[in-house]
Each structure stands twice: as C-alpha cells, then as structure tokens.
Amino acid sequence: MSMDENEVRQAVRAVAGERATVRVEGQRIGVVIDASGLDAPARDALEAAVRMAAARPGREVRTVVTAERAQRRLVAVASGKGGVGKSTLSANLAIALARAGRRTGLVDADIYGPSQPRLMAVEGTRPEARDKVLLPVATPYGVPLLSMGQLVEPGRAIAWRGPMTAGALGQLVDADWGLTDTLVVDLPPGTGDVQLTMVQKHRPAGAVIVSTPQDLALIDARRAIDLFQKAGVPIIGLVENMAGYACPHCGELSDPFGRGGAEAAAREAGIAFLGRVPLDFAIRVASDAGEPPAARDDDRVFAPIAAQVAAWLRGS
Ligand SMILES: Nc1ncnc2c1ncn2[C@@H]1O[C@H](COP(=O)(O)OP(=O)(O)OP(=O)(O)O)[C@@H](O)[C@H]1O
Numbered sequence: 161m162s163m164d165e166n167e168v169r170q171a172v173r174a175v176a177g178e179r180a181t182v183r184v185e186g187q188r189i190g191v192v193i194d195a196s197g198l199d200a201p202a203r204d205a206l207e208a209a210v211r212m213a214a215a216r217p218g219r220e221v222r223t224v225v226t227a228e229r230a231q232r233r234l235v236a237v238a239s240g241k242g243g244v245g246k247s248t249l250s251a252n253l254a255i256a257l258a259r260a261g262r263r264t265g266l267v268d269a270d271i272y273g274p275s276q277p278r279l280m281a282v283e284g285t286r287p288e289a290r291d292k293v294l295l296p297v298a299t300p301y302g303v304p305l306l307s308m309g310q311l312v313e314p315g316r317a318i319a320w321r322g323p324m325t326a327g328a329l330g331q332l333v334d335a336d337w338g339l340t341d342t343l344v345v346d347l348p349p350g351t352g353d354v355q356l357t358m359v360q361k362h363r364p365a366g367a368v369i370v371s372t373p374q375d376l377a378l379i380d381a382r383r384a385i386d387l388f389q390k391a392g393v394p395i396i397g398l399v400e401n402m403a404g405y406a407c408p409h410c411g412e413l414s415d416p417f418g419r420g421g422a423e424a425a426a427r428e429a430g431i432a433f434l435g436r437v438p439l440d441f442a443i444r445v446a447s448d449a450g451e452p453p454a455a456r457d458d459d460r461v462f463a464p465i466a467a468q469v470a471a472w473l474r475g476s
Pocket residue numbers: 239241242243244245246247248249270273275348349401402403437438439440441442443444445447448
C-alpha cells in the first residue's frame with residue numbers, strides 16, 4: 161500500500177520544523193532528528209512528538225537523534241598551592257560570567273576538598289544519570305554544577321589515583337551540559353594527575369591562575385603557569401586573592417602583605433593581571449553560607465574579573 165509521504169512530512173514538520181528529515185523505505189518510516197543545542201528533556205520531548213506525528217497504522221517508525229557537540233569552552237581555574245581561594249574564585253567567576261550573559265556551568269574537580277556544593281548552596285545533592293551520562297545539578301545562581309564531591313559518599317575522603325580521577329573528571333566534563341557554552345573548572349591545587357588530564361584530554365580554552373600576594377604562593381603559581389604553558393594552553397591571566405585587608409568595621413583596605421607583588425609577578429611572566437580580591441571577612445561568611453558575593457547586585461569585585469575573562473573568550 162502506498163502511503164502519502166508528503167502528508168507524513170507535513171505532520172512531522174508541524175512538530176519539529178527544520179529539525180527532522182523524513183525518509184520512507186518500504187513499510188518503515190525513518191526520521192532523523194537534529195537535536196543540536198537541546199538538553200536531554202527537550203530532546204526526549206521532541207523525539208516523542210515526532211514519533212506521534214509520524215505514526216501510521218501498520219508502519220514502523222524509526223528515529224535517529226543526532227546532535228552536534230555544542231561548542232563548549234573550558235576555563236580552568238588553578239593555583240600552585242591549596243588554600244589560596246581558588247574555589248571561592250571559581251564559584252564567583254562562574255556566577256559573574258552567567259550574570260554577564262554567558263551560559264556558564266561549574267565543574268568542581270578538586271579531589272582534595274570539593275567545596276562547590278556548599279559554596280553554591282546545593283550541599284548533599286547527587287546528580288542523576290541518564291544513559292550513564294550525568295545531569296548537572298541546578299543551583300540557585302543559574303549556574304549548573306557537577307562536583308567530584310557528588311560522586312562519593314558524603315564525608316568520605318577521596319583516595320583515587322590516576323586513572324580513576326581521570327575517569328571521574330571525564331564524567332564531569334562530558335556530562336549533559338545542554339546549552340551551557342562555558343565551563344569553569346575548579347582544579348585541585350598543584351600540578352598532579354587531574355591537571356595533566358585536564359590539559360591533555362579536555363583542552364581548556366584558557367586558564368585563570370589564582371595566587372595570594374605572598375612570595376611562596378607566587379612561586380607556586382609560576383609552576384601552575386608553567387604546566388599550562390608547556391601544554392600549549394593559554395593563560396587568561398592571574399587573579400590576586402586576599403590582596404589587602406578590608407576592615408570589617410569601616411571597609412578600609414590595608415595591605416599587610418605588601419601591594420603589587422602579584423601584578424609584578426604577572427608582568428614578569430608576561431601574563432595579564434585580572435584583578436585583586438581583598439581579604440574580606442564578609443566574603444568568607446557569605447561563602448560558608450552558600451551565598452556567593454558575585455550573586456549580589458552590589459558586587460564590584462568579581463564582575464570586573466569576569467568581564468575580562470569574557471572579553472578574552474570573545475577574542476580568542
Ligand atoms: N578573599 C577572601 N576573603 C576572605 N576569605 C577568603 C577569601 N578567599 C577565600 N577565603 C576563605 O579562605 C578559605 C579557603 O578558600 P578556598 O576554599 O576558596 O581555597 P582553595 O584554594 O580552593 O582551597 P583548597 O585548595 O583547599 O581547595 C575559605 O574558608 C574561604 O572562605
């Protein structure tokens with residue numbers, strides 16, 4: 161029995177527009193669906209709608225869903241040593257980038273102290289998986305999150321070695337990020353396996369290095385800079401954290417560790433200086449409470465840093 165192919169085409173077009181291509185072969189109706197840029201639920205909904213529209217009595221409908229991999233760019237945030245505020249900067253940078261209009265997600269790859277679920281106010285959440293692909297967890301700040309901390313039992317130390325951490329990092333980076341176009345990746349401190357996998361396998365668009373003003377932190381930062389430069393990953397720039405002390409009473413800034421060290425070190429290394437974040441009790445309190453300062457309308461610290469990162473991404 162011949163069937164009105166055109167009629168099937170029109171019915172499918174009515175639900176899928178240009179996204180579907182219909183081909184009828186014998187008793188079978190084949191539909192190729194282009195789901196580029198759709199997240200998993202939207203993709204499922206589209207496929208279901210196409211199936212309904214194409215269904216004809218006695219005919220088998222076969223759908224093939226294709227999706228070009230979204231052009232997603234990774235911004236690695238790294239530091240030479242721990243405790244310099246890398247996680248704090250990553251969270252606030254991701255939020256500030258999202259507020260500046262980029263579709264930004266956050267990957268917490270810090271195996272030693274995955275703190276992003278707390279910073280982003282989703283502590284205790286577990287990502288769901290669909291066909292073994294993780295679904296990032298939504299946060300109150302418009303930045304979806306996946307954290308190494310969500311992959312292990314709460315409170316359990318992560319004692320993974322090489323291949324396991326590499327596998328876990330792959331799961332986080334290659335998750336179902338949907339329309340997310342920018343991924344901020346909070347790396348563990350130092351220059352270990354996760355960093356190597358990051359630069360070799362996931363090829364970040366660029367790296368942001370965080371340092372405090374102290375000499376030792378700066379020497380460590382140079383090591384981190386080296387790791388990326390040797391692998392051909394461009395350095396977007398250096399952020400100086402805990403730069404100057406903001407008085408909790410009057411807000412006045414003073415410089416217990418001296419001023420200008422990180423900026424000079426950046427210049428010496430030939431990389432951009434993206435700005436300084438003061439040592440501010442309010443930043444710590446807000447971070448611990450899961451209320452990142454970059455989410456506030458009066459943020460004057462992280463927005464300018466994000467603006468520079470965004471400009472760099474546009475220009476590279
Ligand atoms: N500019 C700042 N002002 C005040 N406190 C800060 C600032 N930056 C970070 N902190 C605090 O310092 C501590 C360490 O910060 P954070 O966890 O971001 O560092 P890290 O470099 O990611 O550390 P780790 O290597 O352990 O992951 C946290 O308690 C954080 O709230």
